[in-house]
Amino acid sequence: MTIAEGNTDHKVDASVVLGVNKVSREYVLRTTLDHFNVWRAKHSVNPMLVIYLYDNPFPSKQAFEIDDEIWVFEVDSTKPQDLSIAVRISMYYYNAQASDLFGDIYVKNLNAEGENKMEMQALVRANKHLYKGVSQAIQQAATLLGIHGAINLWIFSNKVNEKIPHKELVKSLKSANAETVTSDFETKRIYHVHVGSNDGDSQMRNITHLH
Secondary structure (H helix, E strand, C coil): CCCCCCHHHHCCCCCCCEEEECCCCCCEEEECCCCHHHHHHHCCCCHHHHECCCCCCCCCCCCCCCCCEEEECCCCCCCCCHHHHHHHHHHHHHHHHHHHCCCEEEEECCCCHHHHHHHHHHHHHHHHHHHHHHHHHHHHHHHCCCCCCCEEEEECCCCCCCCHHHHHHHHHHHHCCCCCCCCHHHHCCCCCEEEEEECCCCCCEEEEEEE
């Protein structure tokens, strides 16, 4: 599962894990905070690439098939119920178990809404609060879904990311009762990813790390 997706051309790579080049994912669920119409306009998405899923068992959320993957819209990743509904929608379409979709969760450079209006110290605090909220919501959603055992939250973020430096990221995750927090920058492994602002106005290719 991925959260806070933006442009389809720059979607999160959900096949990367620490210490391994790639893993195969039979099912991928992608979610975004935006309403579908807002998202489509923001990222100039070709409507021919999108298939609306009419028999959605949870019509409170819009679901589409894009590039053979399920995308669910208006998913606030700080709300356990939103995460749970998105997973249940994908379970229905993929005929999969909750753990197949929710065992590994990916996010790339998560930032608080209104980031461009904040001073940097305030943004760091807001992002720490956001990561903590997302981590807690994941734990609560797992309970709603009946999932037991470890869940991996994979985070792409440069260790010197000024919007949430590595030390502050670790503090945030541990404050949400993360069992362990491991990063790959000690091995000097880096990733080149596209990142964009929440409003979709700016995009760039960045070097990042995986945690």
